[in-house]
Amino acid sequence: MSIMSAEENPTEFNFLPNNIRPQKKKAKNFGGRPKSLVWGTHAIQGEKVSEGHYEATCSYCNNFWHKGSPQDLEGHFANDCLKVPMEVKQFFLNRLAEKAEVITNNQQTSHKK
Helix, strand or coil, X not given: CCCCCCCCCHHHHCCCCCCCCCCCCCCCCCCCXXXXXXXXXXXXXXXXXXCCXXXXXXXXXXCEEEEECHHXXXXXXXXXXXXXXXXXXXXXXXXXXXXXXXXXXXXXXXXXX
């Protein structure tokens, strides 16, 4: 009989109290804002230009931005890129429409005060 860790056999340690049970290691949280979904799949993140800002290249048409913002990239995918797949284009069009609706609703509620 081999000895297994709690990760390999979680039921083996169920009889131990919580304060003695082996704990799974948690991923270190570095904090900060999470990266936008445009990075990696739809845009290639280049060199760091300034704190929180990076060069960007469209994964579909290779259009380059010296300081690419996720908002600019989303607009590019929704409106400008001729090589983006239709389902990706539609996804970003819907995303931009939702953001515009939230802004419009916020402006309307702020005028009612």
